[in-house]
Amino acid sequence: MFAFGAELWGILDGILILLHKGYKKVRIQTDNFEVVRALSMEESVDSGITLLRRFKQFLRSKGQWEIKYVPRKCNLIADQLAKISLFW
Numbered sequence: 211m212f213a214f215g216a217e218l219w220g221i222l223d224g225i226l227i228l229l230h231k232g233y234k235k236v237r238i239q240t241d242n243f244e245v246v247r248a249l250s251m252e253e254s255v256d257s258g259i260t261l262l263r264r265f266k267q268f269l270r271s272k273g274q275w276e277i278k279y280v281p282r283k284c285n286l287i288a289d290q291l292a293k294i295s296l297f298w
Contacts, residue, residue: 217242218261222268225275234273241282241289249277 221238228236240246248262249269269275282289 214242214244214248215259215261217245218265221245222265225268225272229272236273236275238275238277239280239285239288240277241280241285243279246277246279 217240221240225236225238238249249266
């Protein structure tokens with residue numbers, strides 16, 4: 211569950227940065243299938259996770275979003291860039 215929440219917070223932080231820079235359309239790509247599935251499910255499915263509910267509300271209210279699952283082996287460069295950014 212910790213990895214799931216950490217992934218949601220990371221995506222949300224990235225979206226907030228992009229909104230601050232004026233972007234209105236974003237394609238979210240992640241190698242966490244559970245996050246993609248949870249964010250893609252209809253609101254009628256209640257996860258019981260406050261962060262997830264708020265995240266979905268946020269996505270409905272701001273801009274246009276697309277979320278896509280990308281296996282890590284197909285996205286190695288982005289994965290390495292994300293790891294490098296942790297040390298800046």
